[in-house]
Amino acid sequence: MSTQQFQVQGMTCGHCEKAVQAAIRSIDPQAQVRIDRQQNLVEVTTEKDRESVAAAIREEGYTVAA
Template sequence: MKHVFTVTGMSCGHCVRAVTQAIRALDPQATVQVDLDAQRVEVESEQPRPALADAIRDEGYTVVD
């Protein structure tokens, strides 16, 4: 299932790695694409959307939707 999140606070490669690792800790099979300019994170995962959003928030980023 594809999930698209608007995430604020991301600005560099470290942010991309942090978000990607947080999601893959929840679902090692997840596909993660981060677009820093658009503040967008696309996740292909069978995990529930709220759990994925919480994983991103736990890294210190704000999930807008």
């Protein structure tokens, strides 16, 4: 497992946070997800690779900074 950090744009409310968490957990149900909406930061501890996690977040309609 590794811990990865993502800058995610577009999270404006609690529903957004839940959507991002659900997207990540859809590809890794065991993932640990911490979100700091004020900093646009999503921290994920997972066995999945970085691009898979970023793709899941993007599929929910959020922008992941490179």
